[in-house]
Structures are given as structure tokens and as C-alpha cells.
Amino acid sequence: EQIGRPGSTAAGGRFTGWRVPLGSLFSARLRWSLAGLGLAVLVLTGASMVVTGEHPLHAAYVTLLDLFAINDPIDQGKARQILQLLNGLIGLLILPVLVAATLEAFGTFRSASTLRRPPRGLAGHVVLLGLGKIGTRVLARLHEMNVPVVCVEEDPEARGIALARRLRVPCVIGDVTDEGVLEAAKIGRASALLAVTSVDATNLEAALYARSLHPLLRVSLRLFDDDFATAVYRTLRAAHPGALTRSRSVSSLAAPAFAGAMMGRQVLGAIPVERRVLLFAALDVAGRAELEGRTVAEAFHPGSWRVIALDTSGPAERAPDPASPGGQGGGGLVWDLHPGYVLRPEDRVVLAATRHGLGSLLGRRRREDGSRTSGT
Template sequence: MCTLALLSATAADPAGSEGSDRSGDQGPQLLPDDRAVAAATGRGIVALEAMTHVGPAVPGRRLAAALPVASLFSRRLRWSLAGIVAAVTGLAVASWLTTGDHPLHAAYITLLDIFAINHPALEEAPERKTLQILAGFLGLLLLPVLVAAALEGLGAFRSATALRRPPRGLSGHVVLLGLGKIGARVLVRLRELEIPVVCVESDPEARGLALARRMRVPVVLGDVTEEGVLEAARIHRAHALLALTSADTTNLEAALYARAVRPDLRVVMRLYEDDFATAVYRTLRAAHPAALTRSRSVTHLAAPAFAGAMMGRQILGAIPVERRVLLFAALDVAGHPQLEGRTVVESFRPGAWRVIALDTASPAQRLPDLSSTPGEAA
């Protein structure tokens, strides 16, 4: 295990800058050495620990559940259909016993009588005439039941494809504002973690609405700046608010309104400019010191990954450390004098880079994508 970062020492101070460039020594430290870790008493850390998985692979879970067949029809209609089926069976058995025909032929004649497409039994025995009359009455009863079944089934399918509304008693959920690219990916991750979510989206053509519909996630369509929209998402009983729209003003206004409704609500905002995100964070934390507030600039977090990709490095992932980013990349040691011919300890540069893994396989056996498994690469 190794320490990858030291968290800010001003996490509990409303005047702190929470990881910005102005935090100085009290801000987060990326890739500290052992001396800095030993001296940083009382500060949180981001540690790397090797873990192994023992046991069979767990299959992926389906995000969207299939529509139950029982929900297509009401209980009363199901009982009506069962009664008609029993009556048809009884008439078929009676026809078989009275006429002596083959059971399949008796059932066929009964169905013809029910649908009124058989010849009248004018010259048949009285028992046969009675059965034909009863089958005719049963056919009259069958028609409205079939119409009701068709209407209920159509209504059930329309309800399944429509957006769900938040249940009245919902609480402890996450309100996700915005179903664009980022919002849709966050929604998938939250559902994988089995966290209840209510989405709020103003654009009826947003790309994430189809995903929310398939996953049966409640959605509130409306402008979050309008009165009653966040209330419809049960914001007063929510666990957290994720404001992930592409408009900074919308995210900020939603956060301020949510805090006015519930001061201790956890809030995470997506903001474009990092200095603005820092100022918003400090203001909200000073106004609500007991609540958990996070504001992140997406461009600021993504910039290191883009820069690393332009330098020809294979980006494996990134970990946000407060307002800074710890980037994981793979590169060839050959051609880098800071790494070539050195041990892992000798190549370590505090605050700059650190080698955490070595691929000792031959060039022909190396995976083209280190983030994939050998089975996926094959």
C-alpha cells in the first residue's frame, strides 16, 4: 500500500480554498513522500492498496426489469377470463359426452358455436341444441371481455413506456438534475449501486430520457428554476442533489433553492470555470457549514487526461483529489532518462510522478489496452 495524496488541512474551515492553487501547504498534496506523510498528522489520505478477487466472476445485472405479465390485466379481468375458459371447457366436455364425438372434434364444434360460425342445429338432438344456445350466450359474454383485455393491455404498455412520476412516500433518494452526457452516465452508475434516483430534466428530447425510461427511474419534466419542480422531485426528503446540467447558472440556482428548502442537504455542482467553482464552494460552505458541499469544474478535471493523451500516453483513469486531479497513465520506459535504468524507488519524484506497477511481459505478450482484461483483449 502507498499513499497517493494528502487531503486538505482546511476541510473544516469555511474560509479554506479546498484544494485550489491558493491553498498553499494546507491544500492537498499529490504523491507525497514518506516524510510528508509522517508529518501530516490528522489529515485524510488517498491510499492505493492491492486487492485480489477470489471466486467466480459475478455476472452483470440488468438495469431495466421486464414488465410483469400479471400487470397487463387487472385481477377482475383475469378472473373473468378464467371463468370463460372454464365454461368453454365445460361445454366441450358436455358435447363430447352427449354426442360421442372425438374430444378434439367436440372442442372444435364448441368453438364454432361460441363464435357463431357453425350451422344451426335444427335437426340435431335436444342436448345438442341446448349446448349450441349456451355456447352462443358464452360468445356474447366473451366479446366485452376481449375488448376490455385489449384496452387494459394497451394501457399497461403505454404506462410502461411513459416516464414514471416520483412516488409520494419516496425519501432518502438522490435528485439528479440534467440528463445529458454526464447526467446519463452518472444515472447508470447510481443505478448500478442500487441508489434510488429521481431525475429532473427540462428538455423533453434529452438523450438520457430514453435511458431513464428503460431503467424505470422517476423523471420530472420541467425547468428547475420554476417553482414546484424541485418539490415534485421530493427535494425536501432527498439525501443529495447532483446538479449536472451544462448551465452554471441553472446548477447554482438549483443548489441555492435546494439549500433554502433543506439547509443540511448534500449538494454536488457541475461548473465550467474552476475559479468560479471555487468561489461558489467557499460561499456555500460559509453559508451552510454543517452541510456537505462540492463544486467541480468538468473542464478542470478533464484537462490532465487530454494533455496526457496528446503526449502519447495511455490514460488508464483519473482520481479527483478535492480540486486537483491524480492521473494514471501507462508509458514505455525506453527513451525516458528519469525512468530508464532506475529502480521504482529511484524513479519516484514527490509531487510529480510515481511508478505503481510494472508490466514485465515481453512486447509481443503485452496487452494493447492495459485497462482491459486478457479475455477482453483476445
């Protein structure tokens, strides 16, 4: 997260940050009106110079006096009188434009501290339900990817509300189970729904209602119980086979990371694949009958584990994590293993395994160690 984002260190001169944000203060129509009035003043100043033959600065001064209606009536020929009347007409037009500019600037500063509403023609966006811990991180990531987002949150003091206000992301404050809340988020024209609140029932109800409005809507649900997430996934997939549905148990996805921390980095990482989690673990071959003395091809157990790398560093040089800076930095790992290589007791391998397969492999090692100790 600390890596610089594109455009954050753009090159510029000494006064790069002094640009006035006129586009955010005044509308395009108002800017065109001001430009037109400025051009009219320049034209009238030039005409005054041609008619009177005066110096440009004096001609501009007289023109401004006529614009603001503070010059005395003059009698210097018909051309000069016509110019004075035109200046008075342009001066009448300047007043409402200045009032409009003042009101727009005031409205811009006033709305800077309020939440934006979804634009009327918005389409193809992502509806993010929930701005708690998970929702805030998801919102920041989607904004970095330039994905249009509309947030829905019940609590106006939620953690992510301040971030949404700062990023100028449209938000809808209300209970998603109430009628009209998802409609206000333009769910009918959205490309996906991310329901990441901490309440499973709210996420599921929002997904079902969104699917009733948009049958082909892509839906991703955050659920706590893995069995419940599996049942929801199968049910929604059967009810809407043409749509993409994903339900994930946050506790199930986070469990391998906690297990890896508790096991001294024996579990190196975890990748969710559909309804399962693929683990990567570093294990010593010694004492494991499924690995010791077998070839790489023979040690492959379909659906449970597979040897994908060999740590060639010596036992005294090994770190808990083969890819850590304290170890070989990944240089001691051989990834392209020959299927006929025989695993030796002093070897350490990196496995790709399912949770059940890794648990079975570790459990057998513990049972074997326990039986040897009791036998001795």
C-alpha cells in the same frame, strides 16, 4: 464500454428470442381474467362431454358456438339447456374482456414512444438534472448499476431524451427553476440529486431549492470555475453539516488529462480526491536535485510528491507510458521500494503528486536546464 454486460449473452435455444412480451402488453388483472375465462370454457366443455357423451373436439365446438351465441336453441334435456345458458353467460363476459385487452394493447404501443412519468410510490431514487453530454453518460451508467433514476430536462429534444425513452426511465420536462418541477420528480423522497447541466447558476439554484425541501439530501454539483466550486462546497457544507455535498469543476478535473496528452504521456493519470486532483507521472531522475542521489524516503516531499514505483527497464527500452503495451506492460515496475534505495541518474520513477507539486518539480528542471545552457 464494449465489454459485454451480464445477461447480454445468455444461453438459450434456437427460439430464445421468440418470447411474447405479455407482461408489457397486458396488466396482471387482465391476464388473470383471461385465464379465468379460459378455465371456465374448459370446465363447460368437460361438462358437455359428460352430459352428451360426445367427442371432445365436437363438445368444444358446440361450447364455442354457445359462447358466441350462434348456436340454435336446443331441446335435449334440462342439463343440456342449463349448460347452454351458462355458455351464453360466459360469452357475455368475454366481450368486455376482449375490449379491455384491445384498449390496453393499443395504449401500450402508444405510450412506447412517450416519456414515462415518475411512479406515484417512487422513493430512494436519484434525481438527474440535465440530459446533455454529461447527463447522458451518467444516465447510462446509473442504469447499468440498476439505480432508480428520475430525469429532469428543460429541452424535450435534448441528447439524452432518446436514451431515457429507450430505457423507460421516468422524465420530467420543464425548467428546474420553476415551481413544482422538482416536486414532480419526487425530490422529497429521493436519495440524491445530480445537477450536471452546463449552467452553474441552474445547478446551484436546483441544489439550494432541493435542500430546502430535503435538508439531508445528498447533492453533487457540476460547476465550471474551480474557485466557485470550492466556495459552494464550503458554504453548503457549513449550512447543512449533516448532509453530503460534493461540488466538482469539470474543467479542473479534465485539465490533467489534457496536460498529460500534451506532455507526451508524462502524466499517466489523475484521480480527484475531495477538492484536489492527485496526479501520477513518470519522470527521469537525471537532473532533478530533489530526486537524484537521494533515498526514496528523502525524496518524499509531504503535500507535493512521493515516489511510488521504479521503472527497471533500460533507457533504450522505455516507452512514454511504463504501463503501455509498447513498454513493459507493468512488468518492469517495482512498487515495493525500500526507503533506503538511492535514486540514480539513469532511473525513471513513477510519482504521485499534486498539481502544484508536479508543476514545481517540472519548473525547477526547466530553470536548471536554462541556467546551464546560458552558463555554457
